[in-house]
Amino acid sequence: MKSFVALFALLAVAAANPLPLVQLIINVDAPAAPGAVAPPSKPEIIPTPVIVVDEAENVVIPEPVVLPDPVLPEVVIPEPVVLPDPVLPEVVIPEPVVLPEPELPEIVIPEPVVLPEPELPEVEVHPVVALPDELN
Incomplete structure (x- = not known):
């Protein structure tokens, strides 16, 4: 009987997912009658x-x-x-930069494009097909 109660309590906790609201404490090794539990003895004070x-x-x-x-x-x-007398650094004057004379770029004039004379397309005139009156 105790094992059935413990199994039912375990199933009740598992059904209360995600967390149970009540915690069940089951003492499986407890005696069958609740009155059989002896009251705790008080220690003697010396x-x-x-x-x-x-x-x-x-x-x-x-x-x-x-x-x-x-x-x-x-x-x-x-x-x-005692510090030595200060010495000014030697002044270095750079040489002037000589640039070459500017030259104009060579201009290339493209030759004109010569197009052939336009020609009319050749049109083939097919003979007229006369439909019978039944199809009109």
Whole structure:
């Protein structure tokens, strides 16, 4: 009987796609009668003695810290930096560019196109076919 209930619950969850709205929890190993479950037992509380400490055994009194006299660092005065005299760069004047004389391009005049005289097309006149009156 328990397996039928578990199978029915599994089918109900599968039919509720995409997600079930209710989560079913089934204990298959539970006893048949619900009254047979024993109530949980409460653990026994055993008091333990508390040891109260009156005063700390090691009392430490700090001594003042003695710092040594400060020593000033040795002052180093740097020598002045001697820079060489500035030298202007040598001026380079470029040579002028010599362009050749401009030349006009050679003009090519095309020769006229000579067309032949127009001719009328040859027209063949076929004899007139007289249809009988029955076909008209």
